[in-house]
Amino acid sequence: xxxxxxxxxxxxxxxxxxxxxFGFGFALxxxxxxxxxxxxxxxxxxxAYEAGLQSVDASRQVRVQFLATNAVDMAxxxxxxxxxxxxxxxxSAQMLFVARNPTDKPMTAQAIPSVAPxxxxxxxxxxxxxxxxxxxLQPGERIEMPVRFIVDRELPxxxxxxxxxxxxxxxxxxxxxxxxxxx
Numbered sequence: 001x002x003x004x005x006x007x008x009x010x011x012x013x014x015x016x017x018x019x020x021x022f023g024f025g026f027a028l029x030x031x032x033x034x035x036x037x038x039x040x041x042x043x044x045x046x047x048a049y050e051a052g053l054q055s056v057d058a059s060r061q062v063r064v065q066f067l068a069t070n071a072v073d074m075a076x077x078x079x080x081x082x083x084x085x086x087x088x089x090x091x092s093a094q095m096l097f098v099a100r101n102p103t104d105k106p107m108t109a110q111a112i113p114s115v116a117p118x119x120x121x122x123x124x125x126x127x128x129x130x131x132x133x134x135x136x137l138q139p140g141e142r143i144e145m146p147v148r149f150i151v152d153r154e155l156p157x158x159x160x161x162x163x164x165x166x167x168x169x170x171x172x173x174x175x176x177x178x179x180x181x182x183x
Contacts, residue, residue: 101137123152
């Protein structure tokens with residue numbers, strides 16, 4: 001009987017560890033968001049935005065810089081057509097990004113955006129973005145992909161420069177492209 005008591009304690013402790021690990025798994029997303037906000041990293045954009053009748057603040061200018069990088073195994077050529085634009089808060093603007101598949105196979109990609117500084121991310125509204133959908137390119141195919149955006153008039157006055165960065169990921173293994181007719 002004395003031998004079952006330590007085993008019972010061990011089972012209870014291990015069960016508590018499993019429950020704690022499960023709870024920690026659910027807490028990771030909010031913890032990640034708090035850490036990103038606290039340290040100013042991985043500024044998530046405000047997401048899709050329906051352009052309304054927001055007036056333009058012609059008295060202010062905000063410089064928006066564009067960066068494009070590939071994830072580790074992504075072979076595509078990927079870049080913005082210009083390094084930056086200057087916009088007035090409340091006015092809509094556009095930038096084209098160019099992607100080309102230099103490989104000999106069809107590939108599927110997904111772009112993940114980030115805005116810096118992170119406190120400005122909530123004021124950066126995309127009305128159209130290639131990051132909303134997955135991109136499929138055939139071998140050698142090149143595409144120009146627009147991102148249309150509005151920097152909100154409510155952007156804090158001390159923010160005069162934003163950086164919109166995209167990382168392009170190869171998701172071909174999880175979302176295989178459909179072969180085009182004739183190939």
